Amino acid sequence: MIRALPQPQPLSLPEYALKARQTNRFESTPDEFDNLRFGYFGEAGGLLASVKKAVRDQLTEPRSALAAEELGDALWYLVGTATFLEISPNELGEHCIRRLRKRFGENDRPVSEPVSFRQIDGILDTHKEGWDLDRVRQLGILANAAGSLASTSLTQFRAMSPPALREHFGTLFAEWVLTCGCFDLRVESIARDNLDKISSRWPGDDRIYTDYFDPDGKFPAHEQLPRQFEIEFVERDGYVVQLLNGVFIGDRLTDNSNEADDYRFHDVFHLAYIAYLGWSPVVRGLLKRKRKSDGKIDQNEDGARAMIIEEGIATWIFNHAKYFEFYDGVEAGKLDYGLLKQIQNMVAGYEVDQCRLWQWELAILKGFEVFRLLRLHRGGIVSVDMESHELSFRPFSTLAVQ
Incomplete structure (x- = not known):
C-alpha cells in the first residue's frame, strides 16, 4: 500500500500577509500606496502580455506555468494594497469567499477564521466541472478591475465607508481567484510559491546560507x-x-x-x-x-x-x-x-x-x-x-x- 504524503497545514491569509509585509520595501515611503496599486496593474498587464506572447510565439510551455508567477506577484501587490488601507487579511478573504459563493449560486453563511487559501480552493474545486468561465473574458475582467484600482486615488478610497471598501477589495480578490481557476491553478500553490520567491529575493533578517557542496565526511x-x-x-x-x-x-x-x-x-x-x-x-x-x-x-x-x-x-x-x-x-x-x-x-x-x-x-x-x-x-x-x-x-x- 502506498502511503499518502501528509499535507502541509493550510496557508492562511493572515500568515501570507504577515510574510509578504516583511518584504514590502515600499512600506512607510511617501509613494507606498501608488507603488502598490500600480504594481498590481503592472502584474495584471504582465499576465496578459505573457499569454499573448505564448500564442504569438507558439510556446510549448503551458500557459498556466507562464501565468503562475505573474498571478503570484499580483497577489502580493493586492494584499499589500488592502493592508495599506487597513483591510485585515481575514476581512479580505471573507468578502472574497462571499463574492465567490454569490457567483456560483451558493447560500451565504459564516466564514471560519483564519481564512485560508485552501478554503478558497475548495470553492473552486466544488464548481470546477460546471462553471462557465471563459479565460479570455476573465482576463478582460481582471484587467478592468486592475485599471479601476490604479485609477482610484487614496482620497477616493478614504472617502468610502469601511463596509464598501472591504466589499470592493473582496471583489478584486475574487476576480483574481477566478483568473487562477481559468488557468487550472490552485491559489494556495500560487501563494506558497510567491512566498518562496520573495524570501529567496528579499530574506530580511532570516539569511541562512546554503550548506557546503563538499562537506567534511562526504569528501576528502x-x-x-x-x-x-x-x-x-x-x-x-x-x-x-x-x-x-x-x-x-x-x-x-x-x-x-x-x-x-x-x-x-x-x-x-x-x-x-x-x-x-x-x-x-x-x-x-x-x-x-x-x-x-x-x-x-x-x-x-x-x-x-x-x-x-x-x-x-x-x-x-x-x-x-x-x-x-x-x-x-x-x-x-x-x-x-x-x-x-x-x-x-x-x-x-x-x-x-x-x-x-x-x-x-x-x-x-x-x-x-x-x-x-x-x-x-x-x-x-x-x-x-x-x-x-x-x-x-x-x-x-x-x-x-x-
Missing part, C-alpha cells in the same frame, strides 16, 4: 574548496596573472575584446561565487579540487559543461554591468530581478540552484565591488572566506607600508 580534504585563501592579481604588459601561495594558477588573461574593459580581472567573480555560494567549477578545476571520489559529481557538477555555464554567467553579467557603471552604487535588494531570475534558469538542475537569489545578488555586487578596486589599483590581493561569507581586497602597496 583535497577535494574540498579551501575555506579561506588569497589570490594575487598581478598585471603585466596588458595581461593579468594570478598566484596562490606564490604559485601561478590558470592562464594569462587579457580582455579578449576590441574595446579595453578590464575583463582581464574577471576571475574575481568566480572567487565571489565561492564566498557567497560555495560554488565554482572553474576554480575547482584551477585548484585541482574536483570531487573525483564521486564519479557522477565529478562528471556533471565539476565537468566541462558546468564550467561553461559558470563562465557564461560571468560574461553575461559583465556585459550587463558595463551599462550600469559596473553596479557602482547599487545596494543589496536593488539589483534587477530579471537578471537574477535568468541566472536561476541557467543553473537549473545543478547543485547551485539550491542557492537563493539573495546569495547570487551578494556574490554579484561584492564581486563587482572588488573588481572596481582591482581596476583602480591595477591589481591586488583578494581574500576569500567561505565560513564568514566574505570577499575582501587589499592593494599591494599595503604590504610595502607594513
Whole structure:
C-alpha cells in the first residue's frame, strides 16, 4: 500500500500577509500606496502580455506555468494594497469567499477564521466541472478591475465607508481567484510559491546560507574548496596573472575584446561565487579540487559543461554591468530581478540552484565591488572566506607600508 504524503497545514491569509509585509520595501515611503496599486496593474498587464506572447510565439510551455508567477506577484501587490488601507487579511478573504459563493449560486453563511487559501480552493474545486468561465473574458475582467484600482486615488478610497471598501477589495480578490481557476491553478500553490520567491529575493533578517557542496565526511580534504585563501592579481604588459601561495594558477588573461574593459580581472567573480555560494567549477578545476571520489559529481557538477555555464554567467553579467557603471552604487535588494531570475534558469538542475537569489545578488555586487578596486589599483590581493561569507581586497602597496 502506498502511503499518502501528509499535507502541509493550510496557508492562511493572515500568515501570507504577515510574510509578504516583511518584504514590502515600499512600506512607510511617501509613494507606498501608488507603488502598490500600480504594481498590481503592472502584474495584471504582465499576465496578459505573457499569454499573448505564448500564442504569438507558439510556446510549448503551458500557459498556466507562464501565468503562475505573474498571478503570484499580483497577489502580493493586492494584499499589500488592502493592508495599506487597513483591510485585515481575514476581512479580505471573507468578502472574497462571499463574492465567490454569490457567483456560483451558493447560500451565504459564516466564514471560519483564519481564512485560508485552501478554503478558497475548495470553492473552486466544488464548481470546477460546471462553471462557465471563459479565460479570455476573465482576463478582460481582471484587467478592468486592475485599471479601476490604479485609477482610484487614496482620497477616493478614504472617502468610502469601511463596509464598501472591504466589499470592493473582496471583489478584486475574487476576480483574481477566478483568473487562477481559468488557468487550472490552485491559489494556495500560487501563494506558497510567491512566498518562496520573495524570501529567496528579499530574506530580511532570516539569511541562512546554503550548506557546503563538499562537506567534511562526504569528501576528502583535497577535494574540498579551501575555506579561506588569497589570490594575487598581478598585471603585466596588458595581461593579468594570478598566484596562490606564490604559485601561478590558470592562464594569462587579457580582455579578449576590441574595446579595453578590464575583463582581464574577471576571475574575481568566480572567487565571489565561492564566498557567497560555495560554488565554482572553474576554480575547482584551477585548484585541482574536483570531487573525483564521486564519479557522477565529478562528471556533471565539476565537468566541462558546468564550467561553461559558470563562465557564461560571468560574461553575461559583465556585459550587463558595463551599462550600469559596473553596479557602482547599487545596494543589496536593488539589483534587477530579471537578471537574477535568468541566472536561476541557467543553473537549473545543478547543485547551485539550491542557492537563493539573495546569495547570487551578494556574490554579484561584492564581486563587482572588488573588481572596481582591482581596476583602480591595477591589481591586488583578494581574500576569500567561505565560513564568514566574505570577499575582501587589499592593494599591494599595503604590504610595502607594513
